[in-house]
C-alpha cells in the first residue's frame with residue numbers, strides 16, 4: 001500500500017488550498033475531523049493519525065495555516081461476487097468545517113483522490129455515506145445493504161428443533177487479546193466468501209479490542225466467544241454487549257450483537273444458541289447482518305424477529321475502471337448485455353459489452369453495438385456487487401431500457417447467489 005502523502009500537488013479552490021498533510025500536521029488534522037463531525041475533540045489521537053498517515057493518504061483543506069476540511073483514503077481489498085478481490089480506494093474521514101461549507105472543498109478533495117486512485121489502477125472506490133445525497137454527484141451508488149433484527153425472546157423459544165449443531169466442537173469466551181489474534185485470522189478467511197466485505201488491518205483489530213485506546217471511544221470490554229470445530233479450527237466468532245435492566249423483580253436485559261461470523265450452519269447454530277439463551281436476557285438486537293443471513297428462519301418463531309430500524313445502504317461504490325471491475329466478478333447466467341454509461345467525471349463513460357460465458361466468467365469491452373440499457377455511473381456502482389437489480393432501477397426511472405426486456409435480461413447475468421454486505425465500517 002505505502003504512504004502516498006508524498007503527493008505534492010496543491011489545489012486551490014475559492015482562495016482555499018487542498019494538499020496532503022505532513023506527518024507533523026496529523027494532530028491538527030484529527031482535531032479538524034472531530035470539528036467537522038460535530039463532536040467535541042476528545043483528546044490527543046496524534047499517534048493513531050500518525051500511524052494512518054503511514055498507511056493511508058491524509059489530505060486537508062487549508063484556510064491559511066488552519067485545517068478546515070479533511071479527507072482520508074486507503075487501499076482496501078474488496079471481495080466481489082465469485083470470491084475474487086479487487087483493490088478499492090476506500091474513502092473516509094470526509095469533513096468540511098461549518099464555516100467553510102459549499103465552497104467546493106469536498107469536490108476538490110474528491111476529484112484529486114479519484115484521479116490518483118485511477119492512476120494507481122484501483123477499479124473501484126468505496127465509502128460509507130453519512131447522508132444519502134452527498135456522493136451520487138461523484139458517481140457513487142449504494143452498493144451493499146445491511147439487515148439487522150430485534151428479537152423478542154418472550155415470543156420465541158429460541159432456535160428451531162432439529163437444527164444441525166456441532167456437538168464435537170466447543171464454544172469458549174475469549175480475552176480481547178485472543179479476540180484480536182483468532183478474530184483476525186477467522187475474518188480473513190470469511191471475508192473472501194462475502195461479496196462486499198473489505199479486509200481489516202492490524203490497527204482495526206487493535207482499536208476494536210482496545211490494545212490502542214482511542215480518545216472518546218469509551219471502550220468497555222464486550223463478551224466475545226469463539227467456536228472451534230472438532231479439529232480445533234476456529235469456525236465462528238460472536239461479540240456482544242449486555243445492558244442489564246430489571247422490571248421490578250424480573251430481569252429484562254437486552255443483549256446487542258456487534259459482530260457475528262460463522263463459516264458454516266452448525267457454527268451459526270451453536271453461536272445463536274449461546275446468544276439466545278443467556279439468563280436474564282429478554283431482547284436480542286443484531287444491528288447488521290448479511291441480507292441473506294438465515295437468522296430469522298433459524299428461529300422457532302421467525303415473527304419474533306422484526307427488521308432493525310437502521311436497515312439500509314451500508315457501502316457506496318464508484319466504478320473507475322469498468323473493464324477491470326466487471327472482468328473480476330462472476331455472473332449468474334451466460335449471455336450478453338450492452339450498457340451505455342453516462343459518467344460526468346468520465347471514468348466509466350461509454351458503451352460497454354458485457355459477455356458472460358457458460359462457466360459464469362465475464363468479459364467487459366468497449367463496443368459500438370446498439371446499447372440495451374442506459375444508466376449513470378451511480379447506477380453502475382449500485383449494480384456492480386449485485387445488491388441492486390436492473391429491473392428495480394428501471395422501475396424507479398434510474399435506468400432506461402433501450403430494448404424491451406433488457407433490464408430483466410441484464411438481471412439474469414448480474415444477479416448473485418449471495419447478496420453483498422459490508423460488515424466493517426470505515
Ligand SMILES: CC(C)(COP(=O)(O)OP(=O)(O)OC[C@H]1O[C@@H](n2cnc3c(N)ncnc32)[C@H](O)[C@@H]1OP(=O)(O)O)[C@@H](O)C(=O)NCCC(=O)NCCS
Nearest residue numbers: 036094095096101102103104105106107128129130133134
Ligand atoms: C458533506 C460535506 C463534506 C460537503 O462538503 P462541501 O465542501 O460543502 O461540499 P462542496 O462545496 O464541494 O459541494 C459540492 C456539491 O455537493 C452539494 N452537497 C454537499 N453536501 C451536501 C449534502 N450534505 N447534501 C446534499 N448536497 C450536498 C453542494 O450543494 C454542492 O452542490 P453544487 O455543486 O450543485 O453547488 C460537508 O457538508 C460536511 O462536512 N458535512 C458534515 C460531515 C459529513 O457529513 N461528512 C460526510 C461523511 S461521509
